[in-house]
Amino acid sequence: MDDKSKATLDTAFAFMTAMGSGDTAAMEKLMADGMVWENEGDKEVPWIGIWKGKKEIFAFLKTFGQGAKPTMWENGAAFADGGHAAVFGRMALELTKSGKNTGPFNFAVHVEVAEGKIKRWTWFEDSHLLSRTYHAGQ
Numbered sequence: 680m681d682d683k684s685k686a687t688l689d690t691a692f693a694f695m696t697a698m699g700s701g702d703t704a705a706m707e708k709l710m711a712d713g714m715v716w717e718n719e720g721d722k723e724v725p726w727i728g729i730w731k732g733k734k735e736i737f738a739f740l741k742t743f744g745q746g747a748k749p750t751m752w753e754n755g756a757a758f759a760d761g762g763h764a765a766v767f768g769r770m771a772l773e774l775t776k777s778g779k780n781t782g783p784f785n786f787a788v789h790v791e792v793a794e795g796k797i798k799r800w801t802w803f804e805d806s807h808l809l810s811r812t813y814h815a816g817q
Contacts, residue, residue, distance in 0.1 A: 691757070692754075
């Protein structure tokens with residue numbers, strides 16, 4: 680792997696580690712000022728959407744933290760090519776609204792990095808499972 684690709688992958692994993700430990704100062708240092716976070720799916724789930732800039736992203740992460748608790752997280756394969764990285768894994772979430780657990784599902788994230796900062800974080804997950812679990816019991 681070339682140096683740029685390795686640095687991109689290192690940045691992606693450093694950001695995941697900071698998120699997992701709740702280290703917002705470390706997260707902020709890794710974020711470009713105009714960073715974009717995108718998570719597609721059911722717009723009735725409050726952490727699905729597109730957020731631009733650190734202020735919006737941290738507000739979204741607070742909402743996510745109040746609505747979902749990861750009960751499983753396993754990173755799997757990860758690849759990088761220049762300023763792009765992809766990480767694949769499995770996770771499960773306990774959802775506050777329904778009190779239900781999603782059970783394990785696959786995720787992927789595409790990360791774009793420039794000058795050591797994350798420009799874009801595009802999250803992919805089983806949005807149907809997430810929505811169904813979020814709305815369970817309604």
